[in-house]
Amino acid sequence: MMIFSAFTMHIIEGYISSIFLLEYGKGMLLFDSGCINDVKRIEDYCRKVLQRSPHDIKLAVVSHMHPDHSGGAATLRSKYGIAIAAHKDVDLWYSGWGGALQHKLDCYMATGVARRNKRSLERILFKPIIHPDYLLHDLEVLPGFEDWAVLHIPGHTLHDIALYQQKEGLLYIGDMICNVRGRMFLPLPVLFPVRMEQSYDKLAALDSSTILMAHGGVEQSDNASALFLAMKEQLKAPPTPLMRKIRRLSVFSPEIKRQGL
Numbered sequence: 249m250m251i252f253s254a255f256t257m258h259i260i261e262g263y264i265s266s267i268f269l270l271e272y273g274k275g276m277l278l279f280d281s282g283c284i285n286d287v288k289r290i291e292d293y294c295r296k297v298l299q300r301s302p303h304d305i306k307l308a309v310v311s312h313m314h315p316d317h318s319g320g321a322a323t324l325r326s327k328y329g330i331a332i333a334a335h336k337d338v339d340l341w342y343s344g345w346g347g348a349l350q351h352k353l354d355c356y357m358a359t360g361v362a363r364r365n366k367r368s369l370e371r372i373l374f375k376p377i378i379h380p381d382y383l384l385h386d387l388e389v390l391p392g393f394e395d396w397a398v399l400h401i402p403g404h405t406l407h408d409i410a411l412y413q414q415k416e417g418l419l420y421i422g423d424m425i426c427n428v429r430g431r432m433f434l435p436l437p438v439l440f441p442v443r444m445e446q447s448y449d450k451l452a453a454l455d456s457s458t459i460l461m462a463h464g465g466v467e468q469s470d471n472a473s474a475l476f477l478a479m480k481e482q483l484k485a486p487p488t489p490l491m492r493k494i495r496r497l498s499v500f501s502p503e504i505k506r507q508g509l
């Protein structure tokens with residue numbers, strides 16, 4: 249738990265990713281929605297730890313469509329009326345037959361990650377189209393939580409967003425950096441390396457001091473820019489066999505054709 253002037257931040261350990269729940273006086277804000285089986289974890293955290301109803305969550309932000317980020321969103325909305333905010337192009341990612349195939353492959357690969365993390369097998373299949381209540385654009389603010397700015401940071405997918413709270417120097421970056429036991433890795437896959445470089449530059453230009461990662465938790469840094477620029481350097485290294493394999497399994501979204509990959 250971390251206490252800031254306007255809110256208290258809680259970290260819920262999800263099935264695969266860390267989920268950030270921010271408690272404001274006016275209601276709660278969620279980054280991201282976790283896997284579909286994390287709805288139970290979010291419910292339990294609200295009821296048992298915070299002694300609050302999940303109905304008090306007013307907005308769930310989906311940073312991108314991967315199963316450990318978007319999987320819980322539609323269920324949270326249908327059970328508790330929680331609005332969903334995501335980049336305007338989010339529902340194109342898993343559209344059509346190519347998108348349907350990619351969605352299945354991503355669920356399969358996410359299950360592999362859970363297994364490597366020694367999690368027991370749970371069902372994570374979810375509906376691939378989420379129909380966000382709020383379609384976000386670059387440099388907008390979050391509806392109802394206007395202290396958070398939205399940044400479009402494509403590269404991992406085409407529709408990734410980061411969230412920046414200038415007052416506290418807080419930056420939620422979704423999958424842009426994966427912290428594994430203190431070592432910083434690129435997300436898998438990086439589908440659009442040139443866009444990814446630009447996205448790291450964009451993040452490096454911010455004055456952030458606390459980085460919130462879906463994989464690896466919280467990183468306090470007095471030189472966050474250097475961290476993002478080091479990630480940019482990593483893009484130049486030759487891909488490992490695992491990176492090549494994940495990439496081969498990640499090229500079926502119609503959005504990839506649209507981008508001309």
Ligand SMILES: [Zn+2]
Nearest residue numbers: 312314404423
């Ligand atoms: Zn991802």
